[in-house]
Amino acid sequence: MNMRNRFIDLYAELGLTPNATAEEIRAAYKNLIKETHPDKFPNLSARERERLERRAQRLNEAKNILLDEQKRRQYDELYKQHLAEAVAFATKAGYDGTSYSEYVSRMEDIQAWNEKFGTRSRVRPLVFVLLFVMAVISLFWRFVNPEEFGKASPPPETPTLTLADEIYRTTAVTQSIALLEQGKMLAAVASHRGIVGWFPNRPQEATLLYADSTAVSLAAFGNWLALGTMKGQLHFFEFKDNLLKLTRTIDAHQSVITCVNFSHDGKLLVTSSWDKTAKIWNTETGELVRTRMGIAFPIYAAVFTSDDRHIAFTNDQQVMVWNWRDGQLKNIGLHRRRLLTMSTYGDWVLSAGEDRIVKLTHITTGSVRTIEPEPMTITCVAFSPKGNIFATANADGFVRVYAAQSCRKLEVIAAHAHQSGKGKATCVRFSDDGRTLYSSGADSSVKSWDMAQYLSLPS
Structure with a gap:
């Protein structure tokens, strides 16, 4: 293989990291090569058989190079070089977030196009005209929904709930709610202060659990808490004896960590960032397990699916699903404007953002359910534990609850x-039993709402 002319992420082909040992490489190869044997799929079409043959060739290529010490050293140098170039070049080339290997293989074609239509080209003025027209159309499509032309404005909504069960107050805008030890402690990020906590039976007694003016995103699993910051640092805490103990700090990203989420078994944590990467971490050791690079836009949300084998994340207007074990990436949905938030249940991905529409997209079939546009930007979405209802937080200060099926x-x-119109809801989160919905907002509070009546709704 001429690695310089046809770079392939061999580690991703085997579902491994660059730190993989020879034994791990052999084991991964043996498991994956079985899935490409033609005898296992006797009824395949010629096209599908050809695809399997190409997959087998890549696996054999990965094994032969990575198990040869000299070839692996040469490959690792090239690997580091390509990773260093990936983020900068992706943005310049307008990379759309498909496959990293495909992206790298297209680099020469993109560069050749740039040379052909560069500064010395006679068609340069025409190219600029076309680019200007495309930009105008793109802006129109992004900020104006043609389907809404001629539609009557929806009737004003009448609130069905106004009095919260409990109000947990603090002195700063609250966001990113987490529940520790099955609701024993309610925690939230208080802007420019850090992590604030309350005991459910003492809502008026807010405690500053951890001071950090750069705190942004929060997630909990059992008595473990993870915090992402504006500086790109990832903090791990243990909640013990009603106190937070900082156990580990990692320089995880080069920019703001927009989202942190645990896997369903708590063994892994996914982080997303404005640096256009999503990363998976081993929660016990703090080691980096996998990195998703080559994305052209800041990633605002990333969350594990129910099998923990896939991660759904935002790529501007696209809903992406990443099989982080084998590196496969696919686009399963598209919004009209930037996505800001996601949640998952079963094979469904809940996505929303600046276009004011919530979409439920099935990972396998691609079927989509949608709601009517809400009044303003949707800042957060959350499935209930049963997946039968979901909630949205909106920039208009309202929280809305929907039946997932209909x-x-x-x-x-x-x-x-x-009343001033300046209210904003920033986050929604269900309790582990689904009986309570928590919301946070710009009014410096977290509030709880009774959802017990909806437990019997079908999923």
């Missing part, structure tokens, strides 16, 4: 709305 609106909650 997308029928069940509740309109005046959670953090203000």
Whole structure:
């Protein structure tokens, strides 16, 4: 293989990291090569058989290079070089977030196009005209929804809930809610302060659990807590004796960590960032397990699917699903404007953002359910533990609850709305038993709402 002319991420082909041992490489190869044997798929079409043959060739190539010490050293040098170039070049080339190997293989074609239509080309003025027209169309499509032309404005909503069960107050805008030890402690990020916590039976007694003015994103699993910061640092905590103990700090990203989420077994953590990467971490050791690079836009949300084999994440307007074990990436949905938030249940991905629409997209079939546009930007979405309902937080200060099967609106909650029109709901989170919905907002509070009546709804 001429590695310089045809670079392939061999580690991703085997579902491994560059730190993999020879034994891990052999084991991964043996497991994966079985899935490409033609005898296992006797009824394949010629095209599918050809695809399997190409997959087998790549696996054999990976094994032969990575198990040869000299070839692996040469490959690792090239690997580091390509990874260093990936983020900068991806943005310049307008990379769309498909396959990293495909992206690298297209680099020469993109560079050749740039040379052909560069500064000395006679068609340069025409290229600029075309680019200008495309930009105008793109902006129109991004900020104006043609399907809404001629439609009557929806009738004003009447709140169905206005009085919260409990109000947990603090002195700063609250966001990113987490529940420790099955609700024993309620925690949230207080902007420019850090992590604030309350005991459910003492809502008026807010405690500053950890001071950090750069705190942004929060997630909990059992008595473990993870915090992402504006500086790209990832902090791990253990909640013990009603106190947070900092156990590890990692320089995880080069920019703001927009989202942190644990896997369902708590063994892994995914982080996303404005640096256009998503990363998976071993929660016990703090080691980096996998990195998704080559994305052209900041990633605002990333979350494990129910099998923990896939991660759904945002790529501007696209809903992406990444099989982080084998590196496969696919686009399963598209919004009209930037996505900001995601949640998953079973094979469904819940996505929303600046286009004010929530979409439920099935990972396997691609089928989509949608809700009518909400009044303003949707800042957060969350499935209930049963997956039968979901909630949205909106920049208008309201929280809305929907039935997952029908997308029928069940509740309109005046959670953090203000008469001045400046209210904003920032986050929604269900309790582990699904009986309570928590919301946070710009009114410096976290509020709880009773959802017990919806436990019997079908999933």
